Amino acid sequence: xxxxxxxxxxxxxxxxxxxxxxxxxxxxxxxxxxxxxxxxxxxxxxxxxxxxxxxxxxxxxxxxxxxxxxxxxxxxxxxxxxxxxxxxxxxxxxxxxxxxxxxxxxxxxxxxxxxxxxxxxxxxxxxxxxxxx
Amino acid sequence: xxxxxxxxxxxxxxxxxxxxxxxxxxxxxxxxxxxxxxxxxxxxxxxxxxxxxxxxxxxxxxxxxxxxxxxxxxxxxxxxxxxxxxxxxxxxxxxxxxxxxxxxxxxxxxxxxxxxxxxxxxxxxxxxxxxxxxxxxxxxxxxxxxxx
Numbered sequence: 407x408x409x410x411x412x413x414x415x416x417x418x419x420x421x422x423x424x425x426x427x428x429x430x431x432x433x434x435x436x437x438x439x440x441x442x443x444x445x446x447x448x449x450x451x452x453x454x455x456x457x458x459x460x461x462x463x464x465x466x467x468x469x470x471x472x473x474x475x476x477x478x479x480x481x482x483x484x485x486x487x488x489x490x491x492x493x494x495x496x497x498x499x500x501x502x503x504x505x506x507x508x509x510x511x512x513x514x515x516x517x518x519x520x521x522x523x524x525x526x527x528x529x530x531x532x533x534x535x536x537x538x539x
Numbered sequence: 540x541x542x543x544x545x546x547x548x549x550x551x552x553x554x555x556x557x558x559x560x561x562x563x564x565x566x567x568x569x570x571x572x573x574x575x576x577x578x579x580x581x582x583x584x585x586x587x588x589x590x591x592x593x594x595x596x597x598x599x600x601x602x603x604x605x606x607x608x609x610x611x612x613x614x615x616x617x618x619x620x621x622x623x624x625x626x627x628x629x630x631x632x633x634x635x636x637x638x639x640x641x642x643x644x645x646x647x648x649x650x651x652x653x654x655x656x657x658x659x660x661x662x663x664x665x666x667x668x669x670x671x672x673x674x675x676x677x678x679x680x681x682x683x684x685x686x687x
Binding site for chain 1: 553554555557558560561562564565580581582583584585586587588589590591594595599600601602603604623625626628630631632633634635636637638639640641642643662664665666668
């Protein structure tokens, strides 16, 4: 794993028409991991600070948004470019099979990566039933 | 270095103005500077800007802490290298795996009139910024016009 070489990945533009502001949005790369108690989500949003992230859960639809800081580009004139810059947006429908506790979702940003911790509720956890003879 | 004037790029024009300015160069790579050494197929992707002090190089490196990134500036050459690793997890399974991890190293050629000694780098919100100022000799000098 460690010897693997990292290659650049072209940013994917968001195709959803639901935009309220001009400009292009990009789809952040996401990992989703589930263990016994928690659903974890990581989204790459380089250039987005903690204050500029919004997470919304409504009718089982989880919406992640992140805004890049345009101030970072103030007084800079581009002379050579390999990637474009834009805000991030992505939406997931949470599976009905997994009961989650929306009040206990926690989120943090570090180094441009959003980490969401979504705790599963008790009844969704696997239960071992002993078969009596 | 060919200094391209991008008339119409207004940093205060919001996201659209910035995206248009970047796009113009994405579509016309020959307008800008020649990077030499390694091409765009090597991580990280780079954007080059100029400001009044010199050259500003930007790269998106999400999830890589500053202490895992090495930046070295020699005369005429910039090298960015490092390694990223996923969070260690066990006893669970992935539903989706799109983020990539691994080692990287990229070297690019720099214009001549830059002062490697005075280069600086910072990493904020997964955005790496390397600033390399121009040598004093390369900076524009204001010459006062004397009344004859």
